[in-house]
Amino acid sequence: MIDWDLAVALGSRLAGEGPVVSRAEAEEAVAELRAGAHRSTGLVREFTGLDAPEGTAPILVVDRPGWVQANAEGFAVATRPMIEKLVASKQPKGLGLKVGAKVTGAEVGGLLGFLAGKVLGQFDPFHEPHGRLLLVAPNIVHVERELEVDPHDFRLWVCLHEETHRVQFTAVPWMREHLFSEIRAISDTVEPASFLEGGLERITEAIKAGRNGASIVEMFSTPEQREVIDRVTGMMSLLEGHADVVMDDVGPTVIPSVAQIRKKFTKRRQGVGTLDRILRRLLGLEAKMAQYRDGAHFVRSVVDKVGMEEFNAVWAGPENLPSKAELSDPDGWVRRVLG
Structure with a gap:
């Protein structure tokens, strides 16, 4: 139902190559990022206890x-339960399936091409057996030049954030399977026969109601799916906020210019132009920016109140994850989980 080869080919072409660097500069950046990620492991462990x-x-x-390529592979895994359900119901059929695969492949490729020039790094939880950490060297070099910050400091700063995600998923073994179970929960709510019709109808309703600022995910999701999405939002906000707290609190001990980097980077997160802001909103990236903010506020509030050791109860099991509502009510989470 999705032509993944087309998606990768189109996405790679749209992404471009990034900034012009010499071979020596490229090799230096790659080596420094690898070293920074490995160095960050101990820094994250010492600060978080994970x-x-x-x-x-x-x-x-x-x-x-x-x-x-890596994210196409991840998307293929993430969408497999839903696609299997649609295929089993024979929706769509024959030529429609072939045409649909090309269309969706082109759409996914366009999405990947847009994001490929913006992502600095990510943890890919879908790679077997335990996930993998991806650091996008050309984007990191591009941003450090754009912000005019110390490249050595910036690279370690990025590594601290991304390595925190790797530690979260590998030190908390149930996290990865919990994410998969939530994805399966979304696919379980899909009714194949009315999936496309219902999605288009919800987009129309959203526009009529003046919610044209909603993301594509919000437009296509049903009330049942939004319940799952809210749970995932709580979890992802925790992970992103936790990583932001680590990078900013550990940063001053090893990164001299961390305050300058944070100030410039926060401004950059707001988007650079009208088209960029529209795309960010449609793709749900504005919501992701809120995840950093809300998650960091939650983590800092709880740690300030009870300390890091007590805060780490959040990693004991899925039931201890904050809900979307608890992100703005840290005291409520403390009462529920820590009594």
């Missing part, structure tokens, strides 16, 4: 096409 087993979840430094 201990990730050795030899899990490899660290890969990639270019933009490499990021596109």
Whole structure:
């Protein structure tokens, strides 16, 4: 139902190659990012108390096409339960299926191509057996030049954030399977016969109601799916906010210019132009920016109140994750979980 080869080819072409660098500069950046990620493991462990087993979840430094390929593979895994359900129901059929695969492949490729020039790094939880960390070297070099910050400081700062995600998923083994179970829960709510019709109808209703600022995900989701999305939002906000707290609180001890980097980077997160802002809103990236903010506020509030050791109860099991509502009510989470 999705032509993944087309998606990768189109996404790689749209992504471009990134900034012009010499071979020596490229090799230096790749080596420094690998070293920064490995160095960050101990820094994250010392600050958070989370201990990730050795030899899990490899660290890969990639270019933009490499990021596109990796995420196409991840999307294929994430969408498999829903696609299997649609295929089993024979929706769509025959030629419609072939045409649909090309259309959706082109759409996914366009999405990946847009994002490939913006993502600095990410943890890919879908790669077997334990996930993998991706650092996108050309984007990191591009942003450090754009912000005019110290490249060595900026690279370590990015590594601190992304390595925190690798530690989260490998030190908390149930996290990965919990994410998969939530994805399956969304697919379980899909009714194949009315999936496309219902999605288009919800988009029309959203526009009529003046909610044209909603993301594509919000427009296509049903009330049942939004319940799951809210749970995932709580979890992802925790993970992103936790990583932001680590990078900013550990940063001053090892990154001299961290305050300058944070100030410039926060401004950059707001988007650089009208088209960029529209795309960010449609793709739900504005919501992701809120995840950093809300998640960091939650983590800081709880840690300030009870300390890091007590805060780490959040990693004990899925039932201890904050709900979307608790992100803005840290005291409520403390009462529910810590009594």
